[in-house]
Amino acid sequence: xxxxxxxxxxxxxxxxxxxxxxxxxxxxxxxxxxxxxxxxxxxxxxxxxxxxxxxxxxxxxxxxxxxxxxxxxxxxxxxxxxxxxxxxxxxxxxxxxxxxxxxxxxxxxxxxxxxxxxxxxxxxxxxxxxxxxxxxxxxxxxxxxxxxxxxxxxxxxxxxxxxxxxxxxxxxxxxxxxxxxxxxxxxxxxxxxxxxxxxxxxxxxxxxxxxxxxxxxxxxxxxxxxxxxxxxxxxxxxxxxxxxxxxxxxxxxxxxxxxxxxxxxxxxxxxxxxxxxxxxxxxxxxxxxxxxxxxxxxxxx
Amino acid sequence: xxxxxxxxxxxxxxxxxxxxxxxxxxxxxxxxxxxxxxxxxxxxxxxxxxxxxxxxxxxxxxxxxxxxxxxxxxxxxxxxxxxxxxxxxxxxxxxxxxxxxxxxxxxxxxxxxxxxxxxxxxxxxxxxxxxxxxxxxxxxxxxxxxxxxxxxxxxxxxxxxxxxxxxxxxxxxxxxxxxxxxxxxxxxxxxxxxxxxxxxxxxxxxxxxxxxxxxxxxxxxxxxxxxxxxxxxxxxxxxxxxxxxxxxxxxxxxxxxxxxxxxxxxxxxxxxxxxxxxxxxxxxxxxxxxxxxxxxxxxxxxxxxxxxxxxxxxxxxxxxxxxxxxxxxxxxxxxxxxxxxxxxxxxxxxxxxxxxxxxxxxxxxxxxxxxxxxxxxxxxxxxxxxxxxxxxxxxxxxxxxxx
Numbered sequence: 001x002x003x004x005x006x007x008x009x010x011x012x013x014x015x016x017x018x019x020x021x022x023x024x025x026x027x028x029x030x031x032x033x034x035x036x037x038x039x040x041x042x043x044x045x046x047x048x049x050x051x052x053x054x055x056x057x058x059x060x061x062x063x064x065x066x067x068x069x070x071x072x073x074x075x076x077x078x079x080x081x082x083x084x085x086x087x088x089x090x091x092x093x094x095x096x097x098x099x100x101x102x103x104x105x106x107x108x109x110x111x112x113x114x115x116x117x118x119x120x121x122x123x124x125x126x127x128x129x130x131x132x133x134x135x136x137x138x139x140x141x142x143x144x145x146x147x148x149x150x151x152x153x154x155x156x157x158x159x160x161x162x163x164x165x166x167x168x169x170x171x172x173x174x175x176x177x178x179x180x181x182x183x184x185x186x187x188x189x190x191x192x193x194x195x196x197x198x199x200x201x202x203x204x205x206x207x208x209x210x211x212x213x214x215x216x217x218x219x220x221x222x223x224x225x226x227x228x229x230x231x232x233x234x235x236x237x238x239x240x241x242x243x244x245x246x247x248x249x250x251x252x253x254x255x256x257x258x259x260x261x262x263x264x265x266x267x268x269x270x271x272x273x274x275x276x277x278x279x280x281x282x283x284x285x286x287x288x289x290x291x292x293x294x295x296x297x298x299x300x301x
Numbered sequence: 302x303x304x305x306x307x308x309x310x311x312x313x314x315x316x317x318x319x320x321x322x323x324x325x326x327x328x329x330x331x332x333x334x335x336x337x338x339x340x341x342x343x344x345x346x347x348x349x350x351x352x353x354x355x356x357x358x359x360x361x362x363x364x365x366x367x368x369x370x371x372x373x374x375x376x377x378x379x380x381x382x383x384x385x386x387x388x389x390x391x392x393x394x395x396x397x398x399x400x401x402x403x404x405x406x407x408x409x410x411x412x413x414x415x416x417x418x419x420x421x422x423x424x425x426x427x428x429x430x431x432x433x434x435x436x437x438x439x440x441x442x443x444x445x446x447x448x449x450x451x452x453x454x455x456x457x458x459x460x461x462x463x464x465x466x467x468x469x470x471x472x473x474x475x476x477x478x479x480x481x482x483x484x485x486x487x488x489x490x491x492x493x494x495x496x497x498x499x500x501x502x503x504x505x506x507x508x509x510x511x512x513x514x515x516x517x518x519x520x521x522x523x524x525x526x527x528x529x530x531x532x533x534x535x536x537x538x539x540x541x542x543x544x545x546x547x548x549x550x551x552x553x554x555x556x557x558x559x560x561x562x563x564x565x566x567x568x569x570x571x572x573x574x575x576x577x578x579x580x581x582x583x584x585x586x587x588x589x590x591x592x593x594x595x596x597x598x599x600x601x602x603x604x605x606x607x608x609x610x611x612x613x614x615x616x617x618x619x620x621x622x623x624x625x626x627x628x629x630x631x632x633x634x635x636x637x638x639x640x641x642x643x644x645x646x647x648x649x650x651x652x653x654x655x656x657x658x659x660x661x662x663x664x665x666x667x668x669x670x671x672x673x674x675x676x677x678x679x680x681x682x683x684x685x686x687x688x689x690x691x692x693x694x695x696x697x698x699x700x701x702x703x704x
Contacts, residue, residue: 107535110437114435114436114468149637150637166637170637244587248594249592250586253394256585257602289689290691
């Protein structure tokens with residue numbers, strides 16, 4: 001198994017005709033993912049073609065899902081229209097909306113998140129690298145890659161990875177792969193203050209997933225999501241967890257690239273989070289180079 | 302994005318929130334006219350306008366104490382304004398370099414009401430995002446005029462919070478809850494309900510990151526007045542608020558950070574001596590951390606973004622080298638999708654173009670990394686290669702400390 005998406009998950013791409021969306025739709029097709037539909041309002045009926053794969057384009061998400069059986073959407077639409085794109089997935093009752101878009105206004109996300117309450121669709125992101133469930137082919141080919149992560153750094157295996165940051169996730173994944181340890185699923189939950197799925201949500205899914213045997217949780221300064229997850233892990237998690245927190249040197253009150261990475265109060269600091277991680281039995285990586293090793297100190301693979 | 306107090310109060314006035322009458326001036330020639338436009342009978346507050354808190358307790362580099370001064374008459378107000386305008390104010394929030402005061406705000410001094418125990422009748426009110434619930438939260442306290450973090454720490458029971466459901470917005474009963482929590486009655490109760498409702502409207506309409514009033518004051522005459530006003534905005538929403546963008550004061554921002562934003566780079570200056578250039582915010586933050594872990598001190602945060610181009614790398618080098626404290630550079634790129642060789646070519650060009658003499662350690666990983674490393678090696682430049690982040694960080698720290 002894996003979490004959230006499997007090798008055969010059928011994916012539609014909102015914004016497939018834009019540069020960003022098109023580029024990553026092509027990379028996903030090359031990785032062997034099932035990109036089955038595109039959605040661009042007004043371009044319904046056109047076809048997106050790459051490597052001999054023909055992807056039909058629809059005007060609406062509902063139509064795309066109905067015609068192709070897509071259950072997950074990758075959202076690449078520009079920030080002013082992204083919340084609308086998310087809510088269109090909710091309306092179409094998709095399983096999962098993965099919002100890659102960076103720079104969505106907080107107010108839009110506050111409203112969208114409220115409107116998603118009680119609905120079927122789960123949101124990952126926004127401002128996230130997406131999800132990869134590695135495949136079993138060469139360089140993990142044949143997996144489900146949704147978003148912007150490089151596919152080839154992965155390897156199918158037993159470690160679940162959850163992180164807010166893209167490149168820091170790749171760093172952890174690459175360390176694991178180089179040491180011969182594969183991943184069940186890698187989830188980038190995004191760097192915004194309002195996001196759809198938290199560290200804790202993903203940890204719970206990994207905890208229940210039979211294929212996942214160990215977990216790496218990567219966090220950063222700002223907010224209390226990592227702390228909430230750590231406390232839950234201490235009480236409930238059956239699997240070894242390693243962690244890393246970025247931002248030990250970040251000054252208070254400055255936004256470190258991610259809109260969510262701002263030290264507001266005393267508990268938002270890296271030092272406070274690391275302390276709580278340790279108290280909760282999480283093996284903490286001293287540096288980002290140490291993430292895979294921190295896990296391997298408590299889990300033999 | 303932040304704005305000045307006087308701009309925030311102009312917004313308050315537009316939303317019908319009472320503030321002491323005031324006039325902002327940018328030149329000493331305007332003092333007299335400005336003071337003629339307000340009622341100076343109760344005295345005048347002279348307030349330095351900078352984007353940093355702690356102004357009242359700040360000190361100017363010329364020795365003058367206090368960035369906010371009560372002045373009993375016009376003559377004294379002009380004297381105080383003269384000591385402030387054009388001079389540099391250092392507060393707890395500005396850092397040692399301080400900020401140059403380019404605007405003075407004259408306001409009518411209010412008649413502070415007193416509580417039965419003799420204290421000033423001051424309250425605290427703020428509206429911001431509660432990250433834990435992803436909803437707006439209104440924070441109110443009877444303890445105004447002091448640092449709210451202090452109140453939250455020592456007397457948390459004096460902090461009152463109301464979560465707003467974004468589906469329906471602030472409800473009248475919630476505004477009443479706040480007015481009751483502040484212990485107000487009669488006409489002041491009504492004023493408070495109106496004020497909270499209007500401030501929430503401002504917060505929501507203008508995509509504010511935060512609206513803060515500290516203190517919110519009751520005057521001797523029985524009026525609820527926003528004595529100070531701090532408003533900041535969600536940068537991601539500025540595209541739909543040209544009126545707010547017009548309030549931006551570039552003098553209050555770091556020139557290098559502005560330059561960086563033109564190239565889509567996210568740059569924040571710090572006070573160390575090892576500059577770093579990284580792709581991705583999380584990796585950039587942790588590159589700063591690993592420099593410190595191995596005994597160095599990071600000079601900046603710099604995220605060139607997920608898909609950095611040659612031009613961005615070149616611009617990033619120039620920005621980094623604009624910081625005279627920099628004694629060495631660490632480049633850390635995890636080229637997942639982008640081609641490491643393109644980045645390597647960009648680095649080589651930037652080094653040649655800027656005539657870089659400082660130690661440079663480059664750690665490249667990912668797509669086409671071998672070609673990238675070959676490009677660096679063949680350049681004839683002294684570029685040290687790092688294999689892992691730890692290796693690269695140790696190398697740059699050693700090189701900088703040797704000098």
